[in-house]
Amino acid sequence: MNGYGEKELMGRVAPPEGGPNTIRGLARRAFVGTSAGGDYKSRLRLSESTFRKILYLSGISAIVLLLAILISLLASSIPAIKQIGFAFLTRTVWDPVTGEFGSLPFLVGTLLTSLLALLIAIVFSLAVSIFLGEYYRTGPTSSFIKGGVELLAGIPSVIYGFWGLAYLVPKIRSVETLLHVAPYGVGILTASLILSIMIIPYSASLGREVISLVPSDLKEAALSLGATRFEVIRKVVLPYARSGILAGVLLSLGRALGETMAVTMVIGNSNMLPKSIFAPANTMASIIANEFTEATGRVYLASLVEIALVLFVVTAIINIAGKIIIIKMSVER
Amino acid sequence: MKEKSVRRRISFDRLFKALVIALSCIIVLPMFFILYFIVSKGISVINWGFLVSLPKPMGEAGGGISNALVGTTMLIVTASIISIPFGILIGIYLSEYKRGKFPYFSRLSLEILQGIPSIVIGIIAYVWIVVPMGSFSALSGGIALAIMMLPVIVMSTEETLKLIPDTLREASLALGVPYPRTILKVVLPAGLSGIVTGIILGIARIAGETAPLLFTAFGSPFMSTNIFKPVSSLPLLVFNYATSPYPEWHALAWGACFVLIVFILFLNLLAKVVTRRWKVQF
Numbered sequence: 203m204n205g206y207g208e209k210e211l212m213g214r215v216a217p218p219e220g221g222p223n224t225i226r227g228l229a230r231r232a233f234v235g236t237s238a239g240g241d242y243k244s245r246l247r248l249s250e251s252t253f254r255k256i257l258y259l260s261g262i263s264a265i266v267l268l269l270a271i272l273i274s275l276l277a278s279s280i281p282a283i284k285q286i287g288f289a290f291l292t293r294t295v296w297d298p299v300t301g302e303f304g305s306l307p308f309l310v311g312t313l314l315t316s317l318l319a320l321l322i323a324i325v326f327s328l329a330v331s332i333f334l335g336e337y338y339r340t341g342p343t344s345s346f347i348k349g350g351v352e353l354l355a356g357i358p359s360v361i362y363g364f365w366g367l368a369y370l371v372p373k374i375r376s377v378e379t380l381l382h383v384a385p386y387g388v389g390i391l392t393a394s395l396i397l398s399i400m401i402i403p404y405s406a407s408l409g410r411e412v413i414s415l416v417p418s419d420l421k422e423a424a425l426s427l428g429a430t431r432f433e434v435i436r437k438v439v440l441p442y443a444r445s446g447i448l449a450g451v452l453l454s455l456g457r458a459l460g461e462t463m464a465v466t467m468v469i470g471n472s473n474m475l476p477k478s479i480f481a482p483a484n485t486m487a488s489i490i491a492n493e494f495t496e497a498t499g500r501v502y503l504a505s506l507v508e509i510a511l512v513l514f515v516v517t518a519i520i521n522i523a524g525k526i527i528i529i530k531m532s533v534e535r
Numbered sequence: 536m537k538e539k540s541v542r543r544r545i546s547f548d549r550l551f552k553a554l555v556i557a558l559s560c561i562i563v564l565p566m567f568f569i570l571y572f573i574v575s576k577g578i579s580v581i582n583w584g585f586l587v588s589l590p591k592p593m594g595e596a597g598g599g600i601s602n603a604l605v606g607t608t609m610l611i612v613t614a615s616i617i618s619i620p621f622g623i624l625i626g627i628y629l630s631e632y633k634r635g636k637f638p639y640f641s642r643l644s645l646e647i648l649q650g651i652p653s654i655v656i657g658i659i660a661y662v663w664i665v666v667p668m669g670s671f672s673a674l675s676g677g678i679a680l681a682i683m684m685l686p687v688i689v690m691s692t693e694e695t696l697k698l699i700p701d702t703l704r705e706a707s708l709a710l711g712v713p714y715p716r717t718i719l720k721v722v723l724p725a726g727l728s729g730i731v732t733g734i735i736l737g738i739a740r741i742a743g744e745t746a747p748l749l750f751t752a753f754g755s756p757f758m759s760t761n762i763f764k765p766v767s768s769l770p771l772l773v774f775n776y777a778t779s780p781y782p783e784w785h786a787l788a789w790g791a792c793f794v795l796i797v798f799i800l801f802l803n804l805l806a807k808v809v810t811r812r813w814k815v816q817f
Contacts, residue, residue, distance in 0.1 A: 265644045271651070
């Protein structure tokens with residue numbers, strides 16, 4: 203229904219639809235200053251083909267930008283790829299002094315923090331989605347919680363990190379003392395807790411959307427058969443919204459994997475393979491943030507760029523998967 | 536079905552509702568707690584001198600964040616100058632050409648771009664700008680932020696323009712208005728509120744970004760207005776001072792956090808006002 207040029211429109215009558223005032227006003231604004239209405243020629247001389255070319259070029263520039271990013275990352279990590287090869291992903295020692303670069307500790311650190319955060323976040327975001335999408339769709343309670351969750355999404359990650367350092371780390375430390383584990387305070391658990399607070403808004407807002415899209419005749423049919431509200435949610439709403447919720451989880455996983463500042467500040471920055479969830483570690487993003495500016499030597503720098511490359515590819519795959527699920531979902535309906 | 540099982544089902548239903556409400560409240564609480572924490576720590580530091588003076592060397596009390604305020608402004612302006620025109624053009628392209636291979640891949644690229652971790656964008660800006668120019672600079676930071684801002688502007692432009700009825704465009708074309716003018720003077724103004732909202736949200740997104748600036752804008756304790764030199768920015772200052780061991784610097788960081796949050800809340804509020812006030816109804 204879109205992309206009409208002048209040619210396609212010949213002999214076509216615009217359907218009468220929409221508020222006449224605004225449309226008329228806008229049309230008049232455009233008409234004054236056209237060839238029929240006055241000084242058009244002096245003001246805007248842009249032929250249709252030039253304009254379309256400009257649009258085309260800018261559209262393609264987005265693809266070029268993404269490819270350029272991928273190629274630059276690849277080109278800059280060549281020294282590391284050449285020297286270390288595939289073992290880069292499986293070696294456990296990262297020691298710039300001796301020139302050993304194995305990124306397994308950071309892969310494990312990233313996976314542990316992200317999955318733990320996701321585990322915590324799923325429970326809460328599902329609750330918030332059901333709360334806002336099913337129980338309280340409108341009204342002051344709903345807008346209060348909705349506004350709160352939106353606010354949570356807007357706080358910069360460095361502030362979460364600072365709050366974590368100032369508040370959460372001492373609390374975790376005292377918990378660790380109680381549990382008789384080494385009381386670092388910083389570590390995977392602390393990072394996961396902060397990460398989960400940061401990703402809840404993402405999965406919750408998508409979850410709320412898909413849950414509120416469940417057709418009410420389906421729910422009413424189940425209710426009229428004598429199902430309780432809980433049974434309706436479990437047997438009708440959740441199965442119907444399943445793929446949307448999954449997409450939300452995937453998108454927030456992508457965010458958790460790449461989250462840098464908050465994690466860097468509370469994870470403890472240890473380059474060893476983490477032994478427990480209380481141990482300090484490093485994620486792929488945090489090792490880059492910590493060491494990139496002080497990286498000397500070609501292979502050292504290239505190794506860090508290679509970690510960025512892995513991060514880029516993984517998040518791209520996760521994002522594409524999430525989008526595919528969303529697209530499939532909208533086709534099914 | 537037995538009477539007992541019905542009663543159990545109903546009580547289970549109530550329990551579930553209570554659980555959902557409880558979990559939702561639990562997650563809203565830390566938010567207020569975090570806000571309260573920052574405001575209570577930050578507001579005591581804020582005064583006029585804090586906003587207009589430079590940071591003092593460690594050990595000395597006082598000092599301010601004027602260099603970071605100037606740096607953040609420079610970075611946001613640079614990023615906006617680059618990404619707003621580009622973003623709007625790409626948005627128009629995507630809304631005008633919905634089918635076909637190129638629009639599909641263009642949209643997909645932007646969606647991937649939006650998901651790229653910000654630290655990776657920082658590395659890209661380092662490789663593209665900092666290495667050839669030989670020094671950290673506000674320009675490279677601005678370009679990194681522009682890449683982060685671009686998808687937000689494109690998506691909101693596209694979404695807004697898609698909602699504008701075809702009748703509007705057809706009416707304009709029927710009056711003999713050339714196609715470029717129809718787009719620029721009829722369709723675009725009709726969607727202005729959505730586009731402006733997108734720009735504001737894009738600025739809100741980049742205002743708090745730290746990771747892409749670590750190896751581009753880099754940070755600087757001095758006042759600098761040269762776009763080819765390193766500059767400080769609010770989130771960078773928070774990061775540097777928060778990870779330092781000195782309580783005086785922590786206080787400065789809390790003040791900077793407070794300013795940053797107020798700024799971002801203001802932008803979000805502004806976006807809501809713009810949406811409500813300027814929206815053209817069809």
